Amino acid sequence: xxxxxxxxxxxxxxxxxxxxxxxxxxxxxxxxxxxxxxxxxxxxxxxxxxxxxxxxxxxxxxxxxxxxxxxxxxxxxxxxxxxxxxxxxxxxxxxxxxxxxxxxxxxxxxxxxxxxxxxxxxxxxxxxxxxxxxxxxxxxxxxxxxxxxxxxxxxxxxxxxxxxxxxxxxxxxxxxxxxxxxxxxxxxxxxxxxxxxxxxxxxxxxxxxxxxxxxxxxxxxxxxxxxxxxxxxxxxxxxxxxxxxxxxxxxxxxxxxxxxxxxxxxxxxxxxxxxxxxxxxxxxxxxxxxxxxxxxxxxxxxxxxxxxxxxxxxxxxxxxxxxxxxxxxxxxxxxxxxxxxxxxxxxxxxxxxxxxxxxxxxxxxxxxxxxxxxxxxxxxxxxxxxxxxxxxxxxxxxxxxxxxxxxxxxxxxxxxxxxxxxxxxxxxxxxxxxxxxxxxxxxxxxxxxxxxxxxxxxxxxxxxxxxxxxx
Numbered sequence: 001x002x003x004x005x006x007x008x009x010x011x012x013x014x015x016x017x018x019x020x021x022x023x024x025x026x027x028x029x030x031x032x033x034x035x036x037x038x039x040x041x042x043x044x045x046x047x048x049x050x051x052x053x054x055x056x057x058x059x060x061x062x063x064x065x066x067x068x069x070x071x072x073x074x075x076x077x078x079x080x081x082x083x084x085x086x087x088x089x090x091x092x093x094x095x096x097x098x099x100x101x102x103x104x105x106x107x108x109x110x111x112x113x114x115x116x117x118x119x120x121x122x123x124x125x126x127x128x129x130x131x132x133x134x135x136x137x138x139x140x141x142x143x144x145x146x147x148x149x150x151x152x153x154x155x156x157x158x159x160x161x162x163x164x165x166x167x168x169x170x171x172x173x174x175x176x177x178x179x180x181x182x183x184x185x186x187x188x189x190x191x192x193x194x195x196x197x198x199x200x201x202x203x204x205x206x207x208x209x210x211x212x213x214x215x216x217x218x219x220x221x222x223x224x225x226x227x228x229x230x231x232x233x234x235x236x237x238x239x240x241x242x243x244x245x246x247x248x249x250x251x252x253x254x255x256x257x258x259x260x261x262x263x264x265x266x267x268x269x270x271x272x273x274x275x276x277x278x279x280x281x282x283x284x285x286x287x288x289x290x291x292x293x294x295x296x297x298x299x300x301x302x303x304x305x306x307x308x309x310x311x312x313x314x315x316x317x318x319x320x321x322x323x324x325x326x327x328x329x330x331x332x333x334x335x336x337x338x339x340x341x342x343x344x345x346x347x348x349x350x351x352x353x354x355x356x357x358x359x360x361x362x363x364x365x366x367x368x369x370x371x372x373x374x375x376x377x378x379x380x381x382x383x384x385x386x387x388x389x390x391x392x393x394x395x396x397x398x399x400x401x402x403x404x405x406x407x408x409x410x411x412x413x414x415x416x417x418x419x420x421x422x423x424x425x426x427x428x429x430x431x432x433x434x435x436x437x438x439x440x441x442x443x444x445x446x447x448x449x450x451x452x453x454x455x456x457x458x459x460x461x462x463x464x465x466x467x468x469x470x471x
Contacts, residue, residue, distance in 0.1 A: 028115050028153065029065045029074045033097040037083045039242045039409065049107040051189035052199075054255070055409060057206035057244065057396075058236045059185070062102035070111045070157075073104060075126065077148075077170075077182065078119035084232060085240030085326070088377040090211065091218045092181035092235065093120060099181030099235050100207050104168070106160045108191040113157045116148060123147030123172050126156065128186065130166040130279035130301070133158035141172035148172075163190040163197060164281045165255040165301045167207065179222040181235055183207055183259050196282035200305065201406060202246050205255035206234045208264055208296065208318075208394065215327055216373030225261060230377070231323040231393040238324070238395040239382035243411055244316065246308045247404035254304045258296045264323065267293040268306070268398065270314040277303030293319055308400045313415045318394035326377040326392035385414040 034040070040060035042053035047066045054061070064073045080094040095101025106112050118124050125147055127139035137158045141147040148154045166186040170177040185205050190197050210231050212224035233241050246252050253276070258264055272290040277283055279301035296302045317324050372378065382389035389395075401412045 028117075029067075029072045031074045031076050031096060031117070032063050032102075033076075034060050034102065035081075035097045037098075037236060037240070041409065042407070043105070045105075049110065049191060051105070051107050052203065053105060054103065054187050054203040054205050056103045056185060056234070057204055058234045058240075058242055059098065059100065059206070060102050061105050062096065067113070070113050071106055072113045072115070074115045074117070075101060075184075076117045076119055077124050077126075080181075082181065082235045083240070084211075084230065084235060085237050085377045085381070088237075088240075088375055089218060090181075090213055090220065090235070092211075092220070093177060094181050094235075095184055099183075100209070101168070101182070101184030103185040103187060103205060105187050105189065107189045108160055108163045110160045110188075111157070112160055113155060115153055115155055117153040118148040118150055120177075121150055123149060124170050124177060124182075125154075125172040126168050127171040128156070128158075128166065128168050129299075130164065131158065131186075132161045139171055141170075160188045162281060163188045163194060164279065165205070165257070165277055165303050166279055167257045167259070167301065169259060176222050178259060179211075179220055179224070181209065181211075181220075183209065185255070185257060187255065194282070196276075196285065198251070198276070198305070200253040201250035202252045203255070204244055204253070205257075208233060208256065208258045208260050209235055210260040210262075211235075213327075215376040218375055228261070229327055231260070231318065231325075233394055233396065237326050237377060238392050239389070241396040243313075243397045243399045245399045245401070245404060245409045245411060247406065247408075248308060248311055248400055248402040250308045250400075250404075250406075252306055252308050255301065256296055256304070257301045258298055261298065262320075263295050263297050264394065265293050265295045265319040266302075266304075266317070266394075267319040268304075268314065268316050270310045270312060270398075270400075271306045271308065273304040273306035275302055276305045277301075308398070311400050311402060311415065312417075314398045314400065315391075316396050316398045317391065324391045324393045324395045326381070 037058055039055065039058050042055050043061035043063065044053060045051060046063075048064075048071055062073055062075070064071050066072070075095045077093070077095055078097075080092050080097055080099050081089050082092045082094070082099045083089045092099040104112075104114075114126070116124075116126050123141060125139045125141045125145060128137070136144050137156050138144045139156070145154070166188065167183060168186055169183040185207060187205065208231075210228040211220040212228045213220050213230055230237055236242075244252075244254070254273075255277075256266060257279075269292075272292055273294070274288045274290060275283060275294055276288060282303075294302055294304060377392070382391060382395075399412060399415070401415075404412060
């Protein structure tokens with residue numbers, strides 16, 4: 001599952017990394033690498049204080065070694081290739097073979113030592129977001145430490161003083177390095193029973209991140225500020241995001257961190273949750289409320305908990321509609337209602353693969369077999385039990401099943417709905433509409449200064465039986 005090797009000072013992708021001798025690395029813990037984009041099983045602690053591990057969605061937890069009572073990790077900052085969805089890979093920067101990097105799990109009170117080796121072509125650092133620690137371990141290049149030069153290894157050491165949900169990322173050339181995917185999750189488990197932290201049956205974590213990668217390209221455009229076209233969870237986009245598999249009546253905790261350039265209202269179908277923690281720690285019980293959508297600000301963590309007491313395949317997604325699409329273009333005109341009769345056939349004489357887009361909305365994209373540049377993720381490509389799922393991006397499914405054993409995250413397949421519980425087509429006669437609305441309408445708060453000389457008549461073209469003839 002994992003590749004283990006000593007880092008012997010190979011150059012980074014930009015060819016600027018300096019070599020590191022075997023002697024210098026002799027005291028380092030062995031770097032553990034992972035290249036698969038699959039969700040790996042929770043890492044049961046082999047030593048140190050016991051805890052119930054988390055599951056990282058489409059990710060993994062970094063193994064460690066105990067050295068005289070200190071928990072030692074080795075992070076390698078390096079260029080990586082990340083499969084964001086089947087058939088689409090991105091050239092990113094990350095840690096230990098992946099972006100985001102592996103999750104670090106420790107226990108409250110642990111003394112932690114993290115070796116960070118830089119295989120990039122420029123200075124880097126690691127900021128331990130949300131941690132209480134000595135100022136010189138905070139990881140801000142130029143302010144609290146010198147940057148880590150290419151080919152060098154720095155050591156961070158501190159005590160994990162409080163339990164909670166945290167993350168790590170650079171504070172060096174931040175616009176580039178975070179835009180390229182350098183980030184990771186950190187979980188500090190409580191050392192014992194905590195009055196504000198409940199025991200749960202499933203504990204799942206992931207980071208929100210976003211990229212701007214042109215169709216057919218593989219490297220993010222780091223100068224983008226707002227118009228991202230790939231919205232992802234742990235650098236995966238639907239249908240590449242694994243389902244969140246839980247057992248019926250399980251108490252579930254989901255930890256989410258946001259390192260994109262905008263907020264994300266994360267919405268769960270079929271259940272209500274409570275916000276039980278932030279990167280400031282567990283929330284007081286007096287502040288908790290039941291909700292179905294939680295807006296996660298930039299640079300923030302949220303910890304959601306719910307009782308999975310409704311069986312089914314429940315959608316779980318960002319509620320910003322453009323964030324559930326892939327490879328979006330932002331300059332596409334709206335063609336809804338435009339009559340393309342006869343136009344498509346004429347254009348196909350010049351461009352054989354031409355297809356009409358957007359005449360009835362963009363859902364047609366799920367059914368089109370339109371040629372795409374190599375290494376491009378379709379806007380919507382998921383296939384569900386009832387046909388194409390018109391979603392992409394920040395979307396997955398919470399699968400709640402009876403009989404799902406504790407610790408078993410195997411995909412159980414599609415939910416088998418009991419008879420009579422699926423929406424169906426009505427085949428009886430339709431009643432004529434009744435025009436019962438009041439004839440008077442509002443006149444506005446005050447008269448218009450200039451009124452149009454004539455009323456504008458707007459008509460609507462409704463798709464008929466031949467609506468698919470141009471496609």
